[in-house]
Amino acid sequence: MKKRDRANGGRTAGAEYYIPAASLKGVLRHEVRRLLGRMAHAAPAMAADQLPGKIEKHLADLFGSTDSTGKLTVHDIVVTGTPVTVARDSSQTDQPVYTKIDRLTGGSYVSALKRQQEIQGTAVISLELAVKPAADGYFHYIFPLVYVLRRLGAELVPLGGRTVAGLGQFKAPTVNIDCGGETWNIETGPDLSAGNRRQLEVWWEAFAGWCRQ
Structure with a gap:
């Protein structure tokens, strides 16, 4: 977590604590890479020497690379809090x-x-996915992001904190998604509503198909 001056109409209005977008993007990318790796190893027709290239191709599609811009935009996490x-x-x-x-x-x-001073407060993780919602052509991107965000919200993945690996904690009850005029509020805990479970299955099938490409 870092500290910076808060801008207000071109003037400095005190300081704010934040986790840089690059740090959050690194956590998301790492977790999605692990998920893609498990999916790739579960595909019996995939040759072992083809796995790394395929995984990196999907990661570049979502997160970008040195040669291309990804579809995901990650914002700084601004923490409204105080030293504790x-x-x-x-x-x-x-x-x-x-x-x-x-x-x-x-x-x-x-x-x-x-x-290091320890900070406690509230924050929102905000992501934007640059896709066209027509014909459900974006569903395969949603599942891995919801998967990682649910793990973050359930405190299964550290975020921020005192090391590059992160020892901070982030807790959230739901992952909120707004896309194509539809809104979903997916629980981060083990108890999913029947509707959310069905929606996750739809996104999962799209993601599994994408992994096989």
Whole structure:
């Protein structure tokens, strides 16, 4: 999580905490890659040497690559919150101190000690998918995104926090989708309504067909 000045009509209006869109996009891409990998390995007709290229092709279609623009736009997650005091024992400071690890040697160095303030607040994860809704031609993109967002909302995937892997927590009751004049509110927990379960199955079938292409 980062901190920046909040713009207000060209003037600075205090500071705000946020998780950069690039960080969120990295989490989404990583989770979708894992899902595509499981789908590809489950296809018996797919040669092992073809799997990486096929997975990267689908990822580039959705997230973009150095040669193309993806269909997904990811926005910064702005957190409306304040620093919080975390209960610790008497030997610890109010703000935890973390030590960077040298990636080459695996050792730590004192000069890289980092003190971090922990933030708690509310936020919205906002994504935009640039597709034409005609003939349900976008359903195969929805399933992997809903899959990852449900995992984020259920706190199964860390987001933000003190490392590149992320140790922050994000919790949400639903994933809200508005596309083609239709709106869905998909629960993040295990108890899905019958209608949402059927809709997920429709998106899943489209996604499975896309993976076989």
